[in-house]
Amino acid sequence: MSYKVRDISLAPKGKKRIKWVQRHMPVLEKIKKEFRDKKPLEGITIGSCLHLEPKTINLGLTLMEGGAEVAMTGCNPLSTQDDAAAAGASLGLNIYGWRHETTEEYYENIHRVLDHEPDILIDDGADMIFLVHRERRELIKNIRGASEETTTGIQRLKAMNKDGELKFPVIAVNNAKTKYLFDNRYGTGQSTFDAIMGTTNMLIAGKTVVVCGYGWCGKGIALRAKGLGAEVIVTEVDPIRALEARMDGFRVMKISDAVKYADILITATGNIDVVTRKEFENMKDGCILANSGHFNVEINRNDLIDISISHKKINEDIEEFVLEDGRRLYLLAEGRLVNLASSRGQGHPSEIMDISFSLQALSVLYLSENELDIGVYNVPEEIDTRVAKLKLEAMGISIDKLTEKQKKYLSSWEEGT
Numbered sequence: 417m418s419y420k421v422r423d424i425s426l427a428p429k430g431k432k433r434i435k436w437v438q439r440h441m442p443v444l445e446k447i448k449k450e451f452r453d454k455k456p457l458e459g460i461t462i463g464s465c466l467h468l469e470p471k472t473i474n475l476g477l478t479l480m481e482g483g484a485e486v487a488m489t490g491c492n493p494l495s496t497q498d499d500a501a502a503a504g505a506s507l508g509l510n511i512y513g514w515r516h517e518t519t520e521e522y523y524e525n526i527h528r529v530l531d532h533e534p535d536i537l538i539d540d541g542a543d544m545i546f547l548v549h550r551e552r553r554e555l556i557k558n559i560r561g562a563s564e565e566t567t568t569g570i571q572r573l574k575a576m577n578k579d580g581e582l583k584f585p586v587i588a589v590n591n592a593k594t595k596y597l598f599d600n601r602y603g604t605g606q607s608t609f610d611a612i613m614g615t616t617n618m619l620i621a622g623k624t625v626v627v628c629g630y631g632w633c634g635k636g637i638a639l640r641a642k643g644l645g646a647e648v649i650v651t652e653v654d655p656i657r658a659l660e661a662r663m664d665g666f667r668v669m670k671i672s673d674a675v676k677y678a679d680i681l682i683t684a685t686g687n688i689d690v691v692t693r694k695e696f697e698n699m700k701d702g703c704i705l706a707n708s709g710h711f712n713v714e715i716n717r718n719d720l721i722d723i724s725i726s727h728k729k730i731n732e733d734i735e736e737f738v739l740e741d742g743r744r745l746y747l748l749a750e751g752r753l754v755n756l757a758s759s760r761g762q763g764h765p766s767e768i769m770d771i772s773f774s775l776q777a778l779s780v781l782y783l784s785e786n787e788l789d790i791g792v793y794n795v796p797e798e799i800d801t802r803v804a805k806l807k808l809e810a811m812g813i814s815i816d817k818l819t820e821k822q823k824k825y826l827s828s829w830e831e832g833t
């Protein structure tokens with residue numbers, strides 16, 4: 417076992433936090449027990465590039481119980497939680513990563529994971545998969561496949577596959593119903609506000625919150641903003657989603673208009689340059705800017721620097737930009753996904769990552785048991801349904817079954833009024 421973490425003496429603190437999340441991840445715990453009994457991953461090496469925090473370490477431990485050798489790094493230079501990383505290392509995982517890596521360190525750590533010559537990769541945003549294709553092509557012949565955690569990663573991998581550049585199969589975990597309907601919506605909805613409120617200690621009630629993007633994440637953020645008492649304005653580029661936002665009760669307008677009202681603006685589009693110079697120029701004094709989407713490109717920080725006469729960090733996670741006329745704008749967590757990159761961001765709740773990481777564990781098992789051709793695959797429906805059933809069971813919820821008569825009715829066309 418090898419590791420490179422900030423401070424291994426933080427392990428006891430990390431272990432306590434891991435124990436706590438395990439109590440709220442019953443489905444993954446059940447899979448862990450099955451893995452422990454059957455050792456289905458014996459002889460397999462797994463390399464992951466996922467936000468390194470207690471719930472992710474619990475996924476690593478699950479795979480290790482299945483017999484795999486596991487090497488892990490973070491998928492964002494700001495999101496690793498050092499106590500969890502130290503605990504993971506002390507529990508037998510190969511861990512490389514620390515909070516506040518430079519870009520160079522970030523890629524060095526991905527290389528360290530790849531040095532274990534993994535058979536299966538788990539990625540979030542596809543940085544590790546791209547690195548293999550660009551710089552570590554000698555590893556490709558050994559790789560059975562990968563699973564990808566997030567919307568943007570899948571979008572990039574599909575583009576790569578379309579261009580004939582993808583060289584192994586990938587399972588699109590994000591596209592499972594039990595992923596995006598819960599993780600992206602309720603997970604991002606809660607963890608975004610958890611981080612913004614923890615970072616700013618500000619009231620949401622009575623504020624105007626602008627949400628850019630009404631996809632699965634945007635829907636969750638808008639819903640929680642409304643629940644916390646904010647007035648919510650949504651901006652979109654997709655007419656159907658814009659209509660949906662309107663009928664869900666939100667105001668919808670162009671971003672050029674929306675920014676004039678924003679007390680807090682949150683991006684969740686997966687797109688570049690959603691908020692740029694012309695939007696900053698029309699913002700109110702004191703506007704809080706946060707991204708809960710993709711990398712650090714949704715809010716254009718360079719434009720913000722260009723139009724500011726000064727900028728400085730006023731604490732670890734808040735950067736103040738002073739414009740020529742004296743207005744001040746505040747960017748959280750350097751414009752990286754606020755729910756994980758800010759020091760107050762703990763990521764999604766454990767109950768949510770229980771579902772997402774159970775999907776990951778079962779997708780890895782599927783990759784280990786099946787030879788797939790190159791391509792981007794959905795999570796098999798049996799896995800999606802199994803995870804939903806296990807979660808309902810863990811929540812103590814029973815549901816009805818179709819009767820034979822009902823099944824027949826639903827599959828026939830003869831009966832009318």
Ligand SMILES: NC(=O)c1ccc[n+]([C@@H]2O[C@H](COP(=O)([O-])OP(=O)(O)OC[C@H]3O[C@@H](n4cnc5c(N)ncnc54)[C@H](O)[C@@H]3O)[C@@H](O)[C@H]2O)c1
Nearest residue numbers: 566567568629631632633652653654685686687708709710
């Ligand atoms: N912070 C987190 O923990 C977390 C969790 C899940 C996903 N994500 C990331 O969040 C992003 C969004 O994910 P999603 O699942 O909601 O994707 P999605 O595709 O469901 O939604 C994105 C929405 O943004 C809209 N959009 C695109 N460009 C826009 C623009 N310029 N202005 C306004 N709207 C625009 C699209 O039309 C779409 O409706 C992705 O990058 C994803 O990887 C983050």
Ligand SMILES: O=c1[nH]cnc2c1ncn2[C@@H]1O[C@H](CO)[C@@H](O)[C@H]1O
Nearest residue numbers: 467471472540565566599762763764
């Ligand atoms: O607490 C967490 N631990 C690990 N991964 C997380 C957590 N919260 C959200 N995500 C994952 O991060 C991806 C975007 O980068 C999301 O798809 C989500 O599944």
Ligand SMILES: N[C@@H](CCS)C(=O)O
Nearest residue numbers: 491492540541710711
């Ligand atoms: N790993 C990437 C994916 C976000 S969608 C990030 O942390 O920004």
